[in-house]
Amino acid sequence: MRSSPRSPSSRGAVGPVDMEDPFSATELGHLGMGSWQMPVMLRQPGAVDAPSVAVQRVSEEADLYGAERAVIESFGLDRFEPRKPGELFPVSLLDEPGVAIFVARVDGTVAGACVTVTANGFASHYWVGTTEAARSRGIGRAVMLGSLAPLSQVPVTLTASKLGLPLYEKLGFAEAASATWWSSSRA
Structure with a gap:
């Protein structure tokens, strides 16, 4: 975060500032930021059902940019518009140890x-x-199941939105804690 030496503020940042405080121990309202709570969820190792829609791990640049486009749209990340492929998901992610990107397609x-x-x-x-066009068609569930399959032997965490919470609970995730999120755009 950028700030002036005299008065720290997220308003000095080049763009929006978003931060997660996983322990809900920090107060950032004095920096002109608003906050909200989101549950941190944990899924213990265990079997995973097969997805109803084909899900694939991304290995090609074109699929990476398709995943990036889907995430920008689904999260309403207007600050990435007009979209510059690779700005949110750089191609180097494909070679990053431990990182995997999964996609599901419709038509x-x-x-x-x-x-x-x-x-x-x-x-x-x-x-x-x-x-948006694919919502309520089982795509979110399919992506989760397809990406959980290779992780069935390890504990898995995620931070859930209100919309995602019911799905994650059905997939075996349970709330472990609550995290505070801060954003300069919610001030």
């Missing part, structure tokens, strides 16, 4: 995506999203 177009990170016997899910 040949990426309609859902997520990123998993595995390290030290644990895994985490990030950027789980479905495009």
